[in-house]
Amino acid sequence: MSFTTIRPSSIEGIKRLAKVISKRDDIRHSEALDQASQVSGFANYQHARRSIGDRAAEGEADQTFVYVSCHWRDAKTHVSGQETIRVSLSKSLDELIKPIQYRYARNLGRYRRVASDHVVDEFRPDGASGALARVCAAARTLQFMDITGLRPSKALVAPRGGYRNRLPGNDHGSSWYDPIAKQHVAADEPYLGRALSMAGERQAWAHENNWSLVKPKWKGMYLPEGGCELFLMADNTSGYSLDPIVAALSKAPAPAEPEYCDRVAVEATGFFLSPGEKRDAAQKAAKPATRKVTGVSRGPTNSIEFQLLLGGRRRRPKAIMPVEDHAQVGRLLKEALAAIGRRAVAYKRVNAVRSELDDWVQCEHDRKAMSDEVFFGLYYRDLGGPGHRTVADESGGQESLRQAKAILASRYPDCAPLRALFKKIDFAIAALKPKAQ
Numbered sequence: 001m002s003f004t005t006i007r008p009s010s011i012e013g014i015k016r017l018a019k020v021i022s023k024r025d026d027i028r029h030s031e032a033l034d035q036a037s038q039v040s041g042f043a044n045y046q047h048a049r050r051s052i053g054d055r056a057a058e059g060e061a062d063q064t065f066v067y068v069s070c071h072w073r074d075a076k077t078h079v080s081g082q083e084t085i086r087v088s089l090s091k092s093l094d095e096l097i098k099p100i101q102y103r104y105a106r107n108l109g110r111y112r113r114v115a116s117d118h119v120v121d122e123f124r125p126d127g128a129s130g131a132l133a134r135v136c137a138a139a140r141t142l143q144f145m146d147i148t149g150l151r152p153s154k155a156l157v158a159p160r161g162g163y164r165n166r167l168p169g170n171d172h173g174s175s176w177y178d179p180i181a182k183q184h185v186a187a188d189e190p191y192l193g194r195a196l197s198m199a200g201e202r203q204a205w206a207h208e209n210n211w212s213l214v215k216p217k218w219k220g221m222y223l224p225e226g227g228c229e230l231f232l233m234a235d236n237t238s239g240y241s242l243d244p245i246v247a248a249l250s251k252a253p254a255p256a257e258p259e260y261c262d263r264v265a266v267e268a269t270g271f272f273l274s275p276g277e278k279r280d281a282a283q284k285a286a287k288p289a290t291r292k293v294t295g296v297s298r299g300p301t302n303s304i305e306f307q308l309l310l311g312g313r314r315r316r317p318k319a320i321m322p323v324e325d326h327a328q329v330g331r332l333l334k335e336a337l338a339a340i341g342r343r344a345v346a347y348k349r350v351n352a353v354r355s356e357l358d359d360w361v362q363c364e365h366d367r368k369a370m371s372d373e374v375f376f377g378l379y380y381r382d383l384g385g386p387g388h389r390t391v392a393d394e395s396g397g398q399e400s401l402r403q404a405k406a407i408l409a410s411r412y413p414d415c416a417p418l419r420a421l422f423k424k425i426d427f428a429i430a431a432l433k434p435k436a437q
Helices: 011-025 028-041 045-060 099-104 130-150 190-197 201-207 243-250 275-286 323-340 344-364 372-379 391-395 398-411 417-432
Strands: 063-073 080-089 113-114 116-121 174-179 183-188 211-215 229-237 301-304 314-318
Touching: 011 028, 011 045, 028 045, 063 130, 080 130, 099 113, 113 275, 116 130, 130 243, 190 201, 201 211, 211 398, 275 398, 314 344, 314 417, 323 344, 323 372, 323 398, 323 417, 344 417, 398 417
Parallel strands: 063 116
Antiparallel strands: 063 080, 113 116, 174 183, 183 229, 211 229, 301 314
């Protein structure tokens, strides 16, 4: 890996690069900090700290932070977790990409938008390193769109003849659209060795088809840590120029990579709620219930009737909460129950909540999406063995219940069944508060 192309823009990024330099060159950490700072354009580490600190307040207002998450689970050890990173952009997530465009975007095809500042991968890799690689790849695509102004496209961007006349050595290609110039751009991200070995053929192809073929300094979206490099190409016949895009990429921060990304510490619950999710959940939970008065009774629109083998007809929210979110809520409720102990009033309400959610998840997911082993562990399998301690132990269960409520509010629409659950949670939290002396 070449370190000369990596230009950290934060103190944390400089520290991470310094660790790599220290290990690679077998030098003291303080010397490595100075070298990493010099790579970023500073005289030394102290200069970097002063400079970045001075400009942080100035630039904070222009930054928009988007969070990218991926859950993972080790099939052998059954250990699970979540990797979340933060990426700084100049535009909001919804300004960069529309919901329908995720499927066409490099590295974002299996992501879902859960909030205005948070996307979550629906694929669950087998370990933490795989999850970190996936969130970095998604972050690089968001960076690319933010820097270039290009948007994902499903179009086949190729000269006459289409696929048969493709660029020699083309690999990991993707299609993009310039909404201002109304022109398409193709990206090619081969391994650098292959591209160099075919450089003559590639340039001859560009000349023959009257296309531009350029290699920006920015390393790319697909796998920069694995030796892939970014090339861009576009049709010259319309007078379209790639120069502004190349110039913008040359001044941009380095693409996110596992060793140089802004990782977010996930709480002991193994679940991360972004600031946008917390804000949305708080607004939804605080919103008073309203009832439309019309001439015709239409019944509930955000809930649906269900009936299990044992039990009568009931209603649940008309939505599907992902299995991993049920797992996080289940863990929070079990932590709360462990902390509540013998306080029967609160225990009864929380136990009723998990019983109801246990029914909901059976209706939402079949065995293809949720095996019996996973299902039985969601709400009723015990937590860790003796000595297992969580944040809930310190708050008497109140904090775990608040987090569970926030997740439910962010995943389900407002409806009578959900409000009934919230009423039980709120009652339990009130019962757990210390009595005034």
